[in-house]
Amino acid sequence: MSVMAKVIVQHVCSECGTSTGRWLGRCPGCSAFGTLVEELSGQATQERRGAGGIARPLQRLADVRVEEAARIGTGVPELDRVLGGGLVPASLVLVGGEPGVGKSTLLLSALGNIARAGRRALLVTGEESVAQVKLRAARLGGAEEVEILAETELEAVCATLEQERPDVCVIDSVQTLFSAELGSAPGSVAQVRESAGRLLRVAKEFGVATILVGHVTKDGSVAGPRVLEHLVDCVLQFEGDRYHAHRILRAAKNRFGSTNELGVFEMTGSGLVGVPDPSELFGRTHVGEVGAAVVCALEGSRPILLEIQSLVSKTDLAMPRRVGTGVDPKRLAMIVAVLGRHAGIALGAADVFVNVAGGVRIDEPGADLAIALAIASAARGLPVAEGTAAFGEIGLTGRLRPAAQAERRLEECAKLGIGRVVAPEGTTARGGPLVTRAETLRQAIAAGLDTARKPLAAEEE
Numbered sequence: 001m002s003v004m005a006k007v008i009v010q011h012v013c014s015e016c017g018t019s020t021g022r023w024l025g026r027c028p029g030c031s032a033f034g035t036l037v038e039e040l041s042g043q044a045t046q047e048r049r050g051a052g053g054i055a056r057p058l059q060r061l062a063d064v065r066v067e068e069a070a071r072i073g074t075g076v077p078e079l080d081r082v083l084g085g086g087l088v089p090a091s092l093v094l095v096g097g098e099p100g101v102g103k104s105t106l107l108l109s110a111l112g113n114i115a116r117a118g119r120r121a122l123l124v125t126g127e128e129s130v131a132q133v134k135l136r137a138a139r140l141g142g143a144e145e146v147e148i149l150a151e152t153e154l155e156a157v158c159a160t161l162e163q164e165r166p167d168v169c170v171i172d173s174v175q176t177l178f179s180a181e182l183g184s185a186p187g188s189v190a191q192v193r194e195s196a197g198r199l200l201r202v203a204k205e206f207g208v209a210t211i212l213v214g215h216v217t218k219d220g221s222v223a224g225p226r227v228l229e230h231l232v233d234c235v236l237q238f239e240g241d242r243y244h245a246h247r248i249l250r251a252a253k254n255r256f257g258s259t260n261e262l263g264v265f266e267m268t269g270s271g272l273v274g275v276p277d278p279s280e281l282f283g284r285t286h287v288g289e290v291g292a293a294v295v296c297a298l299e300g301s302r303p304i305l306l307e308i309q310s311l312v313s314k315t316d317l318a319m320p321r322r323v324g325t326g327v328d329p330k331r332l333a334m335i336v337a338v339l340g341r342h343a344g345i346a347l348g349a350a351d352v353f354v355n356v357a358g359g360v361r362i363d364e365p366g367a368d369l370a371i372a373l374a375i376a377s378a379a380r381g382l383p384v385a386e387g388t389a390a391f392g393e394i395g396l397t398g399r400l401r402p403a404a405q406a407e408r409r410l411e412e413c414a415k416l417g418i419g420r421v422v423a424p425e426g427t428t429a430r431g432g433p434l435v436t437r438a439e440t441l442r443q444a445i446a447a448g449l450d451t452a453r454k455p456l457a458a459e460e461e
């Protein structure tokens with residue numbers, strides 16, 4: 001561009017991308033505090049925007065001709081499922097995850113599979129050197145055909161993509177790209193936004209399915225402006241803590257598929273291995289253990305058995321703790337309140353801890369009953385009856401509501417050898433495990449706990 005860029009100082013919100021002329025403590029766009037950061041932006045973008053365009057002929061949707069573009073299989077079934085059946089050609093996907101969770105590993109094996117299937121797969125690495133990627137490729141195996149480019153300059157990356165037109169391209173990571181036209185540092189809001197915007201144009205225009213790797217902030221959302229998430233077609237989150245071998249991949253946004261799908265992986269020396277049957281792994285409890293219950297939760301189209309553990313311990317705190325790992329804290333507080341009010345399990349003087357096995361996060365209300373059962377088991381010192389699972393939503397009145405897709409959940413229970421399920425009144429079942437129906441939470445707890453046993457005293461637990 002011939003214009004000498006005149007530097008303008010702007011303050012841009014790192015959450016929503018709103019820009020203001022001066023610094024403000026609170027973003028006028030999204031009302032978040034302390035999110036405005038200084039950005040130096042060249043005048044070039046403004047001038048480009050001002051230029052007049054040429055009117056284009058319009059089309060009616062009925063006249064639009066589509067060739068049903070076949071999805072590109074990544075050769076990683078768990079990844080394909082979360083994407084909604086494979087990568088859509090010319091789409092832009094953002095993959096976020098904590099440092100070291102395995103983003104590069106997952107995407108390198110996907111690229112390897114794509115390349116071996118006869119498509120062109122390109123890895124643009126800005127974080128690691130070519131030699132480092134080579135080492136990883138040697139460890140994973142099967143990625144020999146992947147092409148690689150070590151480049152961080154946005155213009156060069158875009159030009160290469162336009163010229164080479166690979167079928168799939170992975171950018172590791174979007175935070176390392178920078179455009180010399182903008183004055184700010186790589187990873188800043190303006191740079192990330194510009195990079196994503198330009199890559200989006202290249203992806204759509206030249207038919208390159210592009211996967212951006214994004215860093216995450218402390219609270220787990222993708223770093224950089226929220227705008228990034230709006231821009232891309234699909235946002236995948238790779239979760240699971242570094243100290244556990246299991247990783248969970250889920251879609252936070254997907255323009256071409258469900259966002260409820262879940263992929264489970266295990267990190268091994270030779271890369272990430274898909275876990276096709278996570279229920280087997282996460283849904284086992286030890287017989288007679290106090291404070292553990294099994295839920296059959298639904299993640300997208302996939303029912304999954306999960307062990308929920310709870311610990312109830314006496315406390316002197318004026319505000320007892322309710323700590324949930326993998327469950328929504330508001331939901332947990334509600335369940336504890338309903339237990340106290342409607343099921344005779346007072347927890348006002350006790351800390352309550354709840355944990356979902358395997359680092360899985362449950363977002364659906366169908367897990368309420370099993371969470372309540374685990375807490376009740378811990379509070380009473382009675383184990384949940386042997387071979388029993390539970391699902392159902394708890395209402396504020398203590399009445400249970402049927403959970404969605406009960407049939408599928410029961411099927412999964414039957415598959416894993418669960419003999420009996422405690423579920424709300426109105427749950428329909430054809431075959432499968434024995435279903436004990438309960439109208440209220442109190443009844444469900446009476447049915448779910450192994451009351452024939454002698455309760456453990458609180459001190460013994």
Ligand SMILES: Nc1ncnc2c1ncn2[C@@H]1O[C@H](COP(=O)(O)OP(=O)(O)OP(=O)(O)O)[C@@H](O)[C@H]1O
Nearest residue numbers: 097098099100101102103104105106242267268269
């Ligand atoms: N030889 C090995 N054996 C087993 N696991 C390994 C081995 N080498 C690396 N790993 C695993 O791979 C993980 C790193 O994966 P990867 O580099 O793909 O993560 P990443 O998400 O790309 O991280 P970053 O954000 O830092 O780029 C490590 O945390 C480790 O668990």
Ligand SMILES: [Mg+2]
Nearest residue numbers: 103104127172
């Ligand atoms: Mg990486």
